Amino acid sequence: MGMHSIRWIGAAVICVLLGCLIGCAGPSSNEILIGEFGSLTGPTATFGQSTQAGIDLAIEEINAKGGVLNKHIKVMVEDDRGDAAEAKSAVTRLITNDRVVAVLGEVASKLSLAGAPVCQANKIPMVTPSSTNVEVTQKGDYIFRVCFIDPFQGYVMAKFARDHLKAQRAAIFYDIKNDYSKGLAEVFDSEFKKMGGEIVITESYQAGDSDFLGQLSKIRNTNPDVLYIPGYYTEVGLIGRQAREAGIKPEKCTLLGGDGWDSETLFEQAQGSLEGCYYSNHFSIENKDPMVQAFIKKFKKNYKKTPDAMAALGYDAARILIEAIAQAQSLEGAKIRDALAMTKDFPGVTGSITIDKNRNASKPAVVLEIKGNVAKYVTTIEPPDE
Amino acid sequence: VHDFVQQLVLGIAWGSIYALIALGYTLVYGILRLINFAHGDVYMVGAFAGLYFARWGGVAAHPTFFGTAVVVLAAMVFCALVGVVIERAAYRPLRKAPRLAMLITAIGVSFFLENLCQMRFWQEHFRILGPDPQTFPTLIQLRSYTLWQGPTGSVTISNVQIIVLAVSVGLMAGLWLIVMKTKMGRAMRAVSYDKDTASLMGVNIDTTISFTFALGSALAAAAGILTAIAKPKVEPLMGIMPGLKAFVAAVLGGIGNIPGAMLGGLIMGVAEYMVIWKLSSTWKDAIAFAILILILLIRPTGLLGSTAVEKV
Numbered sequence: 069m070g071m072h073s074i075r076w077i078g079a080a081v082i083c084v085l086l087g088c089l090i091g092c093a094g095p096s097s098n099e100i101l102i103g104e105f106g107s108l109t110g111p112t113a114t115f116g117q118s119t120q121a122g123i124d125l126a127i128e129e130i131n132a133k134g135g136v137l138n139k140h141i142k143v144m145v146e147d148d149r150g151d152a153a154e155a156k157s158a159v160t161r162l163i164t165n166d167r168v169v170a171v172l173g174e175v176a177s178k179l180s181l182a183g184a185p186v187c188q189a190n191k192i193p194m195v196t197p198s199s200t201n202v203e204v205t206q207k208g209d210y211i212f213r214v215c216f217i218d219p220f221q222g223y224v225m226a227k228f229a230r231d232h233l234k235a236q237r238a239a240i241f242y243d244i245k246n247d248y249s250k251g252l253a254e255v256f257d258s259e260f261k262k263m264g265g266e267i268v269i270t271e272s273y274q275a276g277d278s279d280f281l282g283q284l285s286k287i288r289n290t291n292p293d294v295l296y297i298p299g300y301y302t303e304v305g306l307i308g309r310q311a312r313e314a315g316i317k318p319e320k321c322t323l324l325g326g327d328g329w330d331s332e333t334l335f336e337q338a339q340g341s342l343e344g345c346y347y348s349n350h351f352s353i354e355n356k357d358p359m360v361q362a363f364i365k366k367f368k369k370n371y372k373k374t375p376d377a378m379a380a381l382g383y384d385a386a387r388i389l390i391e392a393i394a395q396a397q398s399l400e401g402a403k404i405r406d407a408l409a410m411t412k413d414f415p416g417v418t419g420s421i422t423i424d425k426n427r428n429a430s431k432p433a434v435v436l437e438i439k440g441n442v443a444k445y446v447t448t449i450e451p452p453d454e
Numbered sequence: 455v456h457d458f459v460q461q462l463v464l465g466i467a468w469g470s471i472y473a474l475i476a477l478g479y480t481l482v483y484g485i486l487r488l489i490n491f492a493h494g495d496v497y498m499v500g501a502f503a504g505l506y507f508a509r510w511g512g513v514a515a516h517p518t519f520f521g522t523a524v525v526v527l528a529a530m531v532f533c534a535l536v537g538v539v540i541e542r543a544a545y546r547p548l549r550k551a552p553r554l555a556m557l558i559t560a561i562g563v564s565f566f567l568e569n570l571c572q573m574r575f576w577q578e579h580f581r582i583l584g585p586d587p588q589t590f591p592t593l594i595q596l597r598s599y600t601l602w603q604g605p606t607g608s609v610t611i612s613n614v615q616i617i618v619l620a621v622s623v624g625l626m627a628g629l630w631l632i633v634m635k636t637k638m639g640r641a642m643r644a645v646s647y648d649k650d651t652a653s654l655m656g657v658n659i660d661t662t663i664s665f666t667f668a669l670g671s672a673l674a675a676a677a678g679i680l681t682a683i684a685k686p687k688v689e690p691l692m693g694i695m696p697g698l699k700a701f702v703a704a705v706l707g708g709i710g711n712i713p714g715a716m717l718g719g720l721i722m723g724v725a726e727y728m729v730i731w732k733l734s735s736t737w738k739d740a741i742a743f744a745i746l747i748l749i750l751l752i753r754p755t756g757l758l759g760s761t762a763v764e765k766v
Contacts, residue, residue, distance in 0.1 A: 278685040282730035289607035315610035
């Protein structure tokens with residue numbers, strides 16, 4: 069072997085080494101990357117923005133205390149504009165381009181259902197702060213949530229309507245294109261009947277509609293005591309207004325909803341038409357727990373507004389995920405997954421959180437009443453005993 | 455029976471909005487043989503213009519009847535200008551090109567307007583527009599009247615619906631007067647009948663076409679604000695569906711025919727409510743396109759159109 073060929077081999081070795089260096093150069097070694105996908109713009113923009121504010125606050129606190137595993141945390145954010153196809157590619161980008169160790173998101177169940185299979189296929193744990201549709205965590209054993217699920221929310225409002233409002237006749241008006249809305253409507257229907265009430269009419273609309281007078285006039289003529297509208301704020305505001313326009317009188321028929329109502333935009337659009345109506349939620353700012361009050365104070369200081377449920381759940385989701393990373397002592401997907409599954413009695417601002425065997429959180433719900441454009445705490449409803 | 459009457463009342467009020475938009479399609483088609491697909495987006499621009507005029511003019515804070523009327527007129531004038539600019543910039547250079555080129559340009563203008571308004575840039579620098587839905591201020595306090603109260607149901611109408619209907623009818627009557635009784639209207643009819651001959655007779659083609667766009671766009675702006683007053687959510691993509699349905703309404707009535715557009719709009723509105731009443735709201739968009747397919751198969755010239763119709 070002459071000098072010549074040795075030179076060639078040397079060059080090749082250097083090339084391989086360089087290639088490895090470039091290829092292996094991941095994120096700077098003192099940072100942990102977490103992905104977040106959310107609807108920061110579009111029809112459900114306040115959901116994404118609130119969640120992000122909550123997550124940012126949690127990460128800021130953790131980083132101020134030195135981060136986790138002696139590293140700082142950085143959140144990579146992708147906007148999915150409330151679109152399912154966009155949510156899927158946002159998650160793909162987070163995992164394949166940014167190489168995040170775990171993913172936080174989405175609020176809307178439809179979008180979590182789009183993102184979850186990508187996380188599952190790549191064995192990257194995903195924690196959704198507030199998607200309540202049952203199927204979300206059934207997408208695989210890497211998918212978790214820190215909120216309750218639809219059957220429980222439907223149960224809460226059916227129970228509230230029967231026990232608290234003494235309603236006998238209920239009407240349902242739901243978004244037929246929305247997994248979340250359909251789920252809540254089905255459970256409310258069966259639970260309300262089981263509790264001895266009567267469902268007088270079920271009507272549907274589609275997200276993006278702005279005219280509901282036809283359906284609401286039909287509903288009015290069935291004279292219901294309560295009208296359950298498990299939709300998102302973006303339509304519910306208009307529905308509330310048009311319900312009054314169609315002659316559904318507030319003193320005769322109370323409108324009820326789920327956590328999809330939880331947005332300041334709702335009050336703005338409803339223009340007073342939802343006064344005295346109720347919705348189920350994850351969180352109330354009137355909770356006197358010092359930890360909750362401390363969170364509200366910090367949130368107000370940072371963002372100059374009161375946190376809604378989405379912000380509180382975002383905050384809890386981020387803290388539970390980081391806690392799991394600390395417990396796992398590793399950035400490996402499988403180990404973080406195992407640690408997440410072990411979460412028990414985590415002190416969240418939305419209540420004590422225990423992850424059950426189906427990777428759902430078991431916790432109570434609150435019922436809020438809309439009074440003068442503020443949601444006032446009415447009661448807490450515990451999960452039924454199995 | 456009361457259910458039928460109720461849905462009919464609602465359908466007519468909503469249909470008059472379609473009619474206003476359909477008039478814009480029909481006017482432009484009559485004069486240029488162009489389906490102006492950007493028309494639905496002019497309707498959206500009208501709603502936004504109304505929103506910001508009301509906010510900046512202080513009408514949103516202290517709504518008065520006079521203030522509301524001024525806002526509506528200002529938005530109509532603004533959209534008339536937008537319509538003229540669109541015609542000047544996008545369609546006039548193509549007037550001699552094959553008609554397909556202009557049609558595709560119209561689709562391009564539509565996308566341009568939708569995406570321009572969705573840009574976050576406006577929100578960040580001027581706190582206007584952007585992709586998030588905005589709430590239209592309450593210019594008219596909502597009241598609901600019971601027309602008829604029966605043992606099993608009732609028929610109600612709201613003041614907003616009455617206003618929508620009254621303003622639409624008023625605008626349509628105004629349009630009819632302009633087209634039939636003024637010199638400009640005669641020029642429009644002449645150009646639509648035969649462009650070259652009209653030009654030989656001393657009619658200024660460019661001015662007439664600009665005027666037609668201004669008229670159609672002003673009507674679309676009125677429709678946009680009326681919708682926003684009734685359903686106070688304004689967003690950049692709000693024009694797509696009403697635009698498409700108004701287009702169907704124009705074809706249904708006979709495109710190029712003014713009374714046809716009004717009739718088509720009302721039929722579309724009523725059909726939509728009847729479908730919600732008897733079938734389900736999921737069929738409400740399908741009915742529009744079913745009507746389009748049927749009319750194209752059975753009577754492509756539309757209800758009031760004929761091959762030798764006076765086209766305006």
